[in-house]
Amino acid sequence: MSISVIGAGNVGMALGHAFTQRGETVVFGLPEPEKYQSAVSALGPLAKVTSTAQAIAASNVIILAVPYAAVAGIAQSVSDWQDKILVDATNPLAPGLAGLTVGTTTSGAEELAKLARGARVVKAFNTTGAENMADTRYPGGSPMMPLCGDDADARQRVMALATLIGFDAVDMGPLMAARYLEPFAMTWIHLAIKQGYGRKFAFGMLRRG
Ligand SMILES: NC(=O)c1ccc[n+]([C@@H]2O[C@H](COP(=O)([O-])OP(=O)(O)OC[C@H]3O[C@@H](n4cnc5c(N)ncnc54)[C@H](OP(=O)(O)O)[C@@H]3O)[C@@H](O)[C@H]2O)c1
Numbered sequence: 001m002s003i004s005v006i007g008a009g010n011v012g013m014a015l016g017h018a019f020t021q022r023g024e025t026v027v028f029g030l031p032e033p034e035k036y037q038s039a040v041s042a043l044g045p046l047a048k049v050t051s052t053a054q055a056i057a058a059s060n061v062i063i064l065a066v067p068y069a070a071v072a073g074i075a076q077s078v079s080d081w082q083d084k085i086l087v088d089a090t091n092p093l094a095p096g097l098a099g100l101t102v103g104t105t106t107s108g109a110e111e112l113a114k115l116a117r118g119a120r121v122v123k124a125f126n127t128t129g130a131e132n133m134a135d136t137r138y139p140g141g142s143p144m145m146p147l148c149g150d151d152a153d154a155r156q157r158v159m160a161l162a163t164l165i166g167f168d169a170v171d172m173g174p175l176m177a178a179r180y181l182e183p184f185a186m187t188w189i190h191l192a193i194k195q196g197y198g199r200k201f202a203f204g205m206l207r208r209g
Contacts, residue, residue, distance in 0.1 A: 001025075001059065001060060001061075002024070002026065002027050002058055002059045003019055003024055003025070003026050003027070003061050003062075003063065003161070004026070004027045004028070004056060004059035004061065004062045004063065005026055005027070005029070005055075005062075005065055006028075006029045006030075006052055006056070006062060006063065006064050006065060006066055006074060007028075007029075007030070007064070007065035007070075008028045008030055008039060008040060008049065008065075009065065009066075010130035011065035011089050011125065011130045011133065012028060012063075012065035012066075013039065013043075013130075013134075014130040014131065014134035015063060015089075015125065015133050015134075016028060016040070016043050016047055017043055017134050018133055018134055018135075018136075018165040018166075019161070019165065020044055020046040020047050022164050022165060023046070024046065024164075025046045025047075025048075026043070026046060026047045026048070027048050027049075027050060027054075027058045027059060028040055028047065028048065028049040028050070028055060029049075029050060029051060029052035029053070029055025029056060030049060030050075030051070030052060030055075031051075031052060033049045033051055036049050037049060052074060052077070053077065053078075056074075056078055056084075059084075060083075060084050060085060061084070061087065061157065062084055062085070062086050062087065063087040063125065064087065064088050064089060064090055065089050065090070065125075066090060067090070068090045068091060068092045068093060068101075068108060071088070071090055071108065072112075072115055075112055075115035075116035076115050076116075078116070078119075079117065080117055080118045081116050081117060081119035081120075082118055083118060083119075083120060084118075084119055084120070085119075085122060085154045085158065086112070086116050086119040086120065086121045086122070087121075087122050087123075087125065087158055088108065088109045088112050088121055088122070088123050088124070088126065088178070089124065089125035089126050090108060090126065091126050091182055091185045091186075092182065093189075097189055097193060099186065100182055100183060100186060102182070103179055103183065104179055104183075105179075106179065107175075107176070107178035107179045107181075107182050108178065108182055109121055109123040109148075109175055109178035109181075109182070110175055110176065110178060110179075113150075113175060120150075120151040120153075120154035121149055121150070121154075121175060122147055122148070122149035122151075122154050122155055122158045122175075123147060123149065123172075123175065123178040123182075124145060124147035124148075124158050124162060125145065125147075125162070126181060126182065126185050127145070127146060127181055127184045127185045127188060127203070128143060128145070128185075128188055128202050128203065129188065129192060129199045129202075131200070132202045133165070136165060136167055136202075137166065138202055138204070140204060141168070141204050142166055142168040142204065143166075143167055143168065143202030143203065143204055144167065144168045144169075144170050144202075144203055144204050144205045145162040145167035145168065145169050145170065146170040146172045146177075146181055146184070147162065147170070147171070147172060147181075148171075148172035148173055148174060148175055148176075148177035148178055148181060149174070149175050150174050150175045155171060159171060168204065168205060170205060187203075
């Protein structure tokens with residue numbers, strides 16, 4: 001079964017690289033697929049690029065890796081998502097990374113779930129830099145990937161995908177926890193960009209016992 005990734009920028013390509021390296025087929029969906037043909041071909045024979053609509057139709061797991069401004073249009077472009085798992089890797093960033101435009105009594109993911117009729121929305125892959133999605137190896141252990149969604153089966157399936165590419169997948173429970181995960185993404189962004197830590201770090205979860 002393939003994974004579809006809508007968007008082929010930093011996050012889309014990083015996830016596409018990570019999944020194809022583990023033998024998964026990835027179908028990229030883009031408004032202008034031809035623009036990305038050579039970049040996607042470079043990922044090898046398991047990666048394909050097509051229109052957004054065809055990519056959504058192709059898989060039961062669809063990862064949104066697009067600017068937040070594009071999310072609503074994509075959600076509403078499908079009249080019935082037919083129980084597909086819609087993974088929201090986006091963040092509702094304010095211009096200049098000045099903060100978030102959605103929260104704290106809702107989240108981008110919850111707003112997406114209202115628009116994507118019939119989809120099982122899971123928030124994931126939004127809390128760390130794209131480089132960490134392409135390569136999860138750190139000397140101190142596995143970077144964490146917290147995720148949430150109202151459908152337990154969908155959550156488990158996305159946890160399996162995060163684990164497959166080397167993350168320590170952390171179950172945050174219902175989709176309302178995206179209200180915490182989107183600001184958590186800002187913590188990474190703030191450290192990396194505003195505080196000058198750079199992009200070569202990741203958050204991990206320490207456990208006792
Ligand atoms: N960069 C990170 O480290 C990072 C980490 C975690 C989460 N995020 C979040 O992930 C999302 C993507 O970030 P990014 O850095 O990968 O962005 P990006 O490099 O700008 O890539 C965005 C991709 O989305 C495509 N796209 C734009 N509008 C679309 C539409 N209507 N339908 C389908 N595809 C569309 C773009 O295609 P065109 O080139 O044709 O416009 C491009 O391939 C953002 O919401 C961001 O906040 C980013």
